[in-house]
Amino acid sequence: MGEERNLESEQRSAQEKSDLHLLADGGEMGALIRSHDWAATSLGPPSEWPLLLKTSVRLLLTSRHAMFIWWGPELIQFYNDEYRETLGPERHPAALGQPGRECWRDVWNLLGPEIEFVMQRRGAIWHEDREVPLVRKGSVQTTWWNYSLSPIEDETNVHGVIAICSDVTEEHTQRRLLKQSYRALLRSTDQAFCMLEPIRDNDGKVTDFCYLEVNTAFERHTGVQDPSGQRMRDIFPDEDPGWIEEMGLVTYSGKSWHVQREMKCLNKWFEYDIFPVGESGAYRVGMLFRDITKQKQNEDALQASRRELSEALRQATEQRALLNAILDAAPVALIVADENGALSHLNEESRRMWGRVLPMSRSVTEYSDWKGWFAPGSDREGQQLTAQEWPLARALRGEESLRELIEIQTFDDPPTRKCVLASAVPIRDDAGSIEGAVVALMDVSDQVRAEQELRQAHQRKDNFLAVLAHEMRNPLAPIAAAADVLRISFPEDDKVQHTSAMIARQVKHLTSLLDDLLDLSRLGRGMIALEEAEIDVKHMVALAVEQAQPLIESHRHTLNVHCGADQMHIRADKRRLLQILANLLNNAAKYTQEQGLIEIFVEAELGLVRITVRDNGIGMTPEFAKQAFEMFSQADQHSRAGQSGLGIGLSLVKRLAEMQGGQVELNSDGLGKGTTVTVSFPRISEATAARRPTILASNTKVARHLLIADDNTDAAEMLATLLRAIGHEVDVVRTAREVLDYAARNMPDAYLLNIGLPDQDGYQVARQLRSSTGENSPLLIAITGFGQPAEMRAAYEAGFDHYFVKPVPLEQLSELLTYGHVRAKRRA
Amino acid sequence: MRDNSNHIMKKIILLVDDDRAMVDLLATLFLQNGWLPMRAMCGEEAIAAIVRTVPDAVICDLNMAGISGFEVAAQLRKSCGIHCPALVAFTACCDRDIGMHAMEAGFNAVVAKPAEFDKLMSAVKMSLKVNRRAHQKSVTEHHKLPTASHA
Numbered sequence: 001m002g003e004e005r006n007l008e009s010e011q012r013s014a015q016e017k018s019d020l021h022l023l024a025d026g027g028e029m030g031a032l033i034r035s036h037d038w039a040a041t042s043l044g045p046p047s048e049w050p051l052l053l054k055t056s057v058r059l060l061l062t063s064r065h066a067m068f069i070w071w072g073p074e075l076i077q078f079y080n081d082e083y084r085e086t087l088g089p090e091r092h093p094a095a096l097g098q099p100g101r102e103c104w105r106d107v108w109n110l111l112g113p114e115i116e117f118v119m120q121r122r123g124a125i126w127h128e129d130r131e132v133p134l135v136r137k138g139s140v141q142t143t144w145w146n147y148s149l150s151p152i153e154d155e156t157n158v159h160g161v162i163a164i165c166s167d168v169t170e171e172h173t174q175r176r177l178l179k180q181s182y183r184a185l186l187r188s189t190d191q192a193f194c195m196l197e198p199i200r201d202n203d204g205k206v207t208d209f210c211y212l213e214v215n216t217a218f219e220r221h222t223g224v225q226d227p228s229g230q231r232m233r234d235i236f237p238d239e240d241p242g243w244i245e246e247m248g249l250v251t252y253s254g255k256s257w258h259v260q261r262e263m264k265c266l267n268k269w270f271e272y273d274i275f276p277v278g279e280s281g282a283y284r285v286g287m288l289f290r291d292i293t294k295q296k297q298n299e300d301a302l303q304a305s306r307r308e309l310s311e312a313l314r315q316a317t318e319q320r321a322l323l324n325a326i327l328d329a330a331p332v333a334l335i336v337a338d339e340n341g342a343l344s345h346l347n348e349e350s351r352r353m354w355g356r357v358l359p360m361s362r363s364v365t366e367y368s369d370w371k372g373w374f375a376p377g378s379d380r381e382g383q384q385l386t387a388q389e390w391p392l393a394r395a396l397r398g399e400e401s402l403r404e405l406i407e408i409q410t411f412d413d414p415p416t417r418k419c420v421l422a423s424a425v426p427i428r429d430d431a432g433s434i435e436g437a438v439v440a441l442m443d444v445s446d447q448v449r450a451e452q453e454l455r456q457a458h459q460r461k462d463n464f465l466a467v468l469a470h471e472m473r474n475p476l477a478p479i480a481a482a483a484d485v486l487r488i489s490f491p492e493d494d495k496v497q498h499t500s501a502m503i504a505r506q507v508k509h510l511t512s513l514l515d516d517l518l519d520l521s522r523l524g525r526g527m528i529a530l531e532e533a534e535i536d537v538k539h540m541v542a543l544a545v546e547q548a549q550p551l552i553e554s555h556r557h558t559l560n561v562h563c564g565a566d567q568m569h570i571r572a573d574k575r576r577l578l579q580i581l582a583n584l585l586n587n588a589a590k591y592t593q594e595q596g597l598i599e600i601f602v603e604a605e606l607g608l609v610r611i612t613v614r615d616n617g618i619g620m621t622p623e624f625a626k627q628a629f630e631m632f633s634q635a636d637q638h639s640r641a642g643q644s645g646l647g648i649g650l651s652l653v654k655r656l657a658e659m660q661g662g663q664v665e666l667n668s669d670g671l672g673k674g675t676t677v678t679v680s681f682p683r684i685s686e687a688t689a690a691r692r693p694t695i696l697a698s699n700t701k702v703a704r705h706l707l708i709a710d711d712n713t714d715a716a717e718m719l720a721t722l723l724r725a726i727g728h729e730v731d732v733v734r735t736a737r738e739v740l741d742y743a744a745r746n747m748p749d750a751y752l753l754n755i756g757l758p759d760q761d762g763y764q765v766a767r768q769l770r771s772s773t774g775e776n777s778p779l780l781i782a783i784t785g786f787g788q789p790a791e792m793r794a795a796y797e798a799g800f801d802h803y804f805v806k807p808v809p810l811e812q813l814s815e816l817l818t819y820g821h822v823r824a825k826r827r828a
Numbered sequence: 829m830r831d832n833s834n835h836i837m838k839k840i841i842l843l844v845d846d847d848r849a850m851v852d853l854l855a856t857l858f859l860q861n862g863w864l865p866m867r868a869m870c871g872e873e874a875i876a877a878i879v880r881t882v883p884d885a886v887i888c889d890l891n892m893a894g895i896s897g898f899e900v901a902a903q904l905r906k907s908c909g910i911h912c913p914a915l916v917a918f919t920a921c922c923d924r925d926i927g928m929h930a931m932e933a934g935f936n937a938v939v940a941k942p943a944e945f946d947k948l949m950s951a952v953k954m955s956l957k958v959n960r961r962a963h964q965k966s967v968t969e970h971h972k973l974p975t976a977s978h979a
Binding site: 172417470471473474476477478480482484485489502504507508575724 | 829847850853854856857860861866888918920921940942944945946961962964
């Protein structure tokens with residue numbers, strides 16, 4: 001028995017061992033299950049449990065899922081460590097092995113039906129995110145669970161229920177919080193939000209969207225009240241379908257899209273964030289957007305103003321570029337300086353002119369780096385410019401519109417010299433104070449050189465003319481002499497007489513041409529010295545007529561002279577005035593057909609004396625008239641075919657007249673219509689003319705009786721010789737004493753007294769002569785070495801009638817003596 | 829004295845010019861007008877000729893190689909004094925300055941080339957007259973002046 005018992009107990013213990021093995025592991029609950037007095041329960045010891053139970057418990061103990069088993073009709077309970085976590089001390093550890101109805105009495109109304117449901121073999125139950133109130137740590141807590149209630153069954157019956165649970169309270173709470181914050185966010189955000197469900201056509205293309213949900217801001221932004229459940233195209237029928245397609249792309253790509261766009265139907269600009277929501281392939285579209293119309297308008301305004309600014313900038317740049325291009329293209333060097341003289345801008349030509357490496361002077365004093373000399377023609381020709389004398393420096397000091405010809409030395413290697421014309425002006429600000437200066441320099445080297453060459457050529461021409469005129473006179477002399485030899489040798493032979501006369505005439509003509517050439521050359525060389533005096537024009541006209549008479553008569557012209565009654569005095573050189581008038585008369589005679597009419601008018605008009613010579617001759621074309629005064633214009637053979645002459649007569653007339661302050665005008669109504677030439681000179685008033693001794697055009701061949709007083713015997717004798725040569729009777733003395741002695745015994749017509757006589761000055765002598773001869777005094781002429789105005793006044797005051805500066809101009813003196821009707825003589 | 833002694837004799841004129849044709853032609857003309865011409869082809873010849881015979885008048889070119897007309901005139905005035913012949917310059921240089929210069933050198937007249945013979949002749953005659961008058965004057969002054977100063 002004992003053995004049996006031993007055996008039995010051994011067997012039992014071995015069985016127990018294997019049962020215990022079955023209940024191995026499982027942590028705390030494993031230990032509790034193993035130690036539980038199962039025998040006291042209706043289940044009996046584990047070794048007697050049905051296999052199904054054993055398997056289920058084994059599953060429970062080895063799983064990490066929270067599991068709970070209700071077994072048998074009493075619904076005896078098992079649970080593992082994971083489940084144990086969910087149980088408070090009010091249930092654990094009592095719940096182990098406890099019948100279910102007992103254990104969950106407080107919530108059996110909730111739990112019981114489902115367990116019964118499974119037990120009755122009606123199927124399993126699945127709960128997701130199920131709210132389960134639990135008492136934990138002494139308080140009822142709300143928990144959320146996913147759990148299943150599955151039957152433990154064999155072929156015949158359901159023996160128990162196994163609950164496999166997972167506590168999703170945390171996930172649930174998080175999800176709820178997320179959803180709450182999402183809602184709060186959407187509510188609180190200023191941005192409009194909408195969730196859209198894409199609506200596709202048969203091809204899967206998105207054709208529209210359905211509003212699922214919008215936030216409150218949606219209405220604010222769009223003015224549309226909650227459109228949930230409606231379609232976008234219905235809400236915004238005018239919306240661009242392309243826009244919907246574009247949004248649809250988000251559902252394909254799964255990528256969010258940030259875009260600014262104008263919603264034309266609302267006339268508003270929005271900034272959108274469009275993003276896919278949900279699973280790939282079944283995306284919904286979330287859309288956050290806000291009204292940026294104002295911002296856009298501001299932006300537009302900003303952009304517009306930016307555009308304007310950039311346009312203005314561009315124009316300014318363009319103008320500057322244009323200006324720079326112009327400055328660089330200008331063949332003038334332009335240099336700009338600030339108020340201190342620091343050079344601020346140089347154009348391209350400046351570098352071309354001065355050389356590539358220029359000193360960028362920072363002040364006027366640094367201008368001394370630049371080398372320049374005053375050019376020929378300046379008062380300071382050849383002197384180097386100091387820093388302060390550069391036009392830029394002068395303009396900075398306020399000098400306006402200054403021009404200077406400067407010879408510069410460049411900074412080239414080797415340096416070269418150039419002649420530049422510089423003009424500078426100050427630059428002034430609105431207030432007028434100088435804030436800089438600009439100088440323009442033009443390279444005129446070529447012009448200056450050309451001018452010099454031209455001047456030289458001109459001079460050579462004048463010199464040539466002079467030589468020509470002289471040299472041609474030499475061979476003419478024997479020709480003239482030969483003609484005379486012929487004439488004298490064959491006085492009876494008419495043919496020879498005729499021929500020799502012709503030769504003589506032609507020599508004379510050639511000579512006069514040479515004279516004209518010589519005068520021209522003298523004019524060109526400035527070698528015509530005028531001896532101006534006050535002249536009676538009418539008298540000169542008479543002399544000119546006398547000179548031209550033979551030519552006029554040979555052409556059988558009629559000559560009419562019309563003179564006004566007024567006195568007509570001018571200031572001119574007698575010989576040259578005669579030359580002018582004779583030239584005009586000769587021209588008129590030459591260029592008028594036989595038996596023509598030549599008229600001379602002498603008129604005083606508007607402070608002028610006008611001498612007009614008019615003919616009814618061949619005239620000239622307007623073209624010729626324009627250039628009639630040009631030298632050698634006669635060389636144009638077509639204008640006056642068949643007429644001889646070098647064409648220098650009128651040129652000479654004009655230049656001689658202008659030299660004496662006169663003017664010449666020429667008019668012709670055309671070929672065959674005659675020519676009118678007018679010469680005018682400023683008229684001298686009678687008062688001025690009256691200061692001179694009376695000169696009358698009377699018997700011209702009168703020989704005068706003269707006394708010359710001069711301590712320089714040689715000079716006096718020379719003058720006497722000359723005067724005697726033209727028919728006057730002349731005596732010479734050396735001292736004032738001799739003059740007075742001579743005057744006591746003789747009655748000369750005129751006295752020529754040197755002012756500086758050795759014993760007494762000429763003024764005193766003149767006074768004594770005037771007082772001794774009274775109103776019937778002779779002509780008193782002063783001769784002096786100096787021409788001071790004061791001396792001249794003193795001479796007139798002392799009683800002199802006229803005044804000459806040595807050397808005595810013989811022609812004037814001769815004229816004075818020849819035409820001067822001395823009062824004393826008239827009286828006598 | 830010379831004037832008185834030579835009044836039946838032909839007057840002598842010295843023609844000075846480096847242009848032979850000119851000298852020959854003038855010689856012909858003066859000969860035909862009753863003068864006795866002497867010739868010189870340059871200043872040196874002219875001065876040498878005067879040493880042999882002092883003429884009544886001289887017509888002298890100014891611009892000659894060697895001794896110029898100015899020098900000839902100055903030389904004659906100096907060496908002949910009051911017996912100097914009448915001097916006429918005959919020149920192609922017709923500047924007034926040269927004319928004055930010639931007068932200063934001692935010429936009595938200046939005639940521009942070319943010239944008609946009549947003009948040249950009248951210049952010569954005028955010069956003779958002036959020369960004679962100056963001569964007479966200097967002779968009379970010789971007697972007159974002391975009286976004047978004593979008066």
